[in-house]
Amino acid sequence: MITVSNVAVQFGKRVLYNDVNLKFTNGNIYGIIGANGAGKSTFLKVISGELDPTKGSVTLGPGERLSVLSQDHFKFDEHTVLDTVLMGQEIPEQETGRRLLRRHLFRSYPVGK
DSSP: OEEEEEEEEEETTEEEEEEEEEEEOTTOOOOOOOOTTSSHHHHHHHHHTSSOOSEEEEEEOTTOOOOOOOSOTTTTTTSOHHHHHHTTOOOOOHHHHHHHHHHTTOSSSOTTO
16 A cells, blocks of 8 residues: 655645645556646656655555556567566566466466567
8 A cells, every 4th residue: 555645746936736645555556647747757756756755755555665667668678578577576486477467457468478
């Protein structure tokens, strides 16, 4: 679970957003939509810890960690979906990796490509 509490992001005098409060719970799928320049990527950077909010906090549940897959569409072209997802994971068996993919909704995706 990820909890966003009273988060604000401001660049100089420009307030991108203020007093954001959200709770991302297990078992759900979330999407962030908005116009170009609205702060979607900035918000994800705040959640991932890449950018500190001007105020507020982002916390993960006990024993949880967050992994980020870059928006660079070509960075992982030479790797299979399975290998890309497993990068940074401490999962020794491919079958375990396939279960991980299914849990993250890659149910019928050709993971060997």
